[in-house]
Amino acid sequence: MGAEAVEGVGAWEDLLLVHSEIFLRAAKRAGERPLLAVAVANAALGKRQAVFYVGGTMMAGPHAARGGHFFNAVVYIARKLGAAVVSIDGHFPRGTWEAHMEYKFPLYLIYGGADGPPQRYIHRRGHKAVAIPMPPGAGDRSFWLAISHVLKAEGPLAIHLGFDIHREDPTGHFFAGEYLFYKLGEALRGRQFYISIECTSTPKVFASALGSLLAGVAGRGAEPAPGEESGEALREVRRVVSSVFKK
Ligand SMILES: [Zn+2]
Numbered sequence: 001m002g003a004e005a006v007e008g009v010g011a012w013e014d015l016l017l018v019h020s021e022i023f024l025r026a027a028k029r030a031g032e033r034p035l036l037a038v039a040v041a042n043a044a045l046g047k048r049q050a051v052f053y054v055g056g057t058m059m060a061g062p063h064a065a066r067g068g069h070f071f072n073a074v075v076y077i078a079r080k081l082g083a084a085v086v087s088i089d090g091h092f093p094r095g096t097w098e099a100h101m102e103y104k105f106p107l108y109l110i111y112g113g114a115d116g117p118p119q120r121y122i123h124r125r126g127h128k129a130v131a132i133p134m135p136p137g138a139g140d141r142s143f144w145l146a147i148s149h150v151l152k153a154e155g156p157l158a159i160h161l162g163f164d165i166h167r168e169d170p171t172g173h174f175f176a177g178e179y180l181f182y183k184l185g186e187a188l189r190g191r192q193f194y195i196s197i198e199c200t201s202t203p204k205v206f207a208s209a210l211g212s213l214l215a216g217v218a219g220r221g222a223e224p225a226p227g228e229e230s231g232e233a234l235r236e237v238r239r240v241v242s243s244v245f246k247k
Contacts, residue, residue: 185216
């Protein structure tokens with residue numbers, strides 16, 4: 001997996017695979033930015049594995065562009081490929097959730113429990129969506145437990161990934177680190193996947209988390225050791241995961 005600069009722009013009509021005409025009118029006020037994001041998504045689709053950053057995608061729903069997110073590239077890729085969507089971020093992906101309600105693609109949500117709706121709401125309203133709210137203090141082992149279960153989903157994966165779950169992120173809610181990002185990369189090594197980086201965190205966290213992810217994908221370097229985390233958080237995540245994935 002090499003680095004690549006994408007040139008050119010996509011077409012406004014491409015947005016209609018995910019977004020409505022109302023959304024388009026709002027998105028056009030952002031100038032060419034949404035079209036640059038479409039071009040990146042189209043370039044990613046030409047590959048078997050891709051990691052990209054287009055300024056955030058998860059808050060863009062079918063009708064509402066919020067948080068400066070003017071194109072949901074992850075939902076776009078999922079709809080093009082018939083892929084499942086996985087979201088791993090401190091935030092709840094409101095736009096993607098709204099798109100799930102409309103398009104019913106398989107959806108796996110790992111998010112800060114304080115930010116999103118309760119798990120039972122998602123399980124009741126969604127179309128077999130899986131919700132794993134993470135308690136404050138969750139770290140490498142907790143996140144890996146949740147993610148390793150979610151990655152049992154078959155086929156290509158369209159993924160929102162936020163580095164705000166890193167222990168050095170200024171929000172300070174979560175304690176994931178190099179271990180988690182390496183393990184995620186390692187688990188994705190042979191698979192078809194498309195990762196949109198969402199919350200970038202600080203430049204230092206961004207470089208470290210992305211480096212660990214890519215090292216895991218490439219099988220480069222030794223597996224980092226998991227960091228310290230709250231035993232209480234880990235027990236809570238074990239309980240949630242076993243309730244969600246019970247046979
Ligand atoms: Zn976030």
